[in-house]
Amino acid sequence: MEEIYRAAQKLLSGPKDELLKEFGLCDVENVFWTFRGSDIHRALSFDRLHAYHGSLFSDHLLPEVKGHINELGKESAKLLDTHGLNHFSGIMKTEFADGSKYEDISKIIVFAAHNILSKNVSKEGFHLLKLIRSYLELDMYVSLTVHTESTIAAGRAELLVFETLLHEYMAMNTEKSWNFPKAHSHQHVFAVLYSAPPIPAGFRSFLRIPVDSRGMGPESAGIHRNPQEWERNPQEWDWNPQEWDWNRSKITDTTYIYTNTHFCILLSVLFKLISFQY
Incomplete structure (x- = not known):
């Protein structure tokens, strides 16, 4: 961010404001840039609830699904109760403050929508379901409380699949912007898991x-x-x-x-x- 701020200072007023706005910066020098070890981007670690269930899925993937179909609520209501999951009678006009609700929705949405967003009916919607399927695989690997080198390697491989599918979907739907921090933060999660020391059971945040x-x-x-x-x-x-x-x-x-x-x-x-x- 400091490099972007320095580069913006060399521009005229109009281009400078546009560059700073693109990265969410103000035309003010951050005093913490002068302190070692105060880079907030390195100080933050991955939070599965807020990065996945309460952001990437609830605020981005799910609204995309809602934008493709209008009958998802009926299809979701037809699903049988799944052990350990919340049961939803409709999700098209429903919002939740609890991120775990969105976690449960993410686990049933592919089954609820696969016969609506078929490849023949909606190529873009079908590709979106493939993207959500890859997201679920990533969420599964990140949720593991015990990791081995093989699970981390599998998670990294799935992350490449997700990024490929996301870029293909971005080419199909150019109106949606995927340039937000929580779409990027999970790219480092497996490096963090691999390098982190053992954590006592029960420690979550x-x-x-x-x-x-x-x-x-x-x-x-x-x-x-x-x-x-x-x-x-x-x-x-x-x-x-x-x-x-x-x-x-x-x-x-x-x-x-x-x-x-x-x-x-x-x-x-x-x-x-x-x-x-x-």
């Missing part, structure tokens, strides 16, 4: 916070399991090796580790109690 590395490598903060693995496959990771100076002895570099939000709150309370005693 995570964030990355800056931690002083004291001049040591990223694996010392629990990010990479093996530095040789980093050297062998640097493209597998989201981290830039140029940011690390292995010979420094001062607290100058910053790395990121994964921690639970509740754990952060507990630490802050603990520090306050200690300071109060002294």
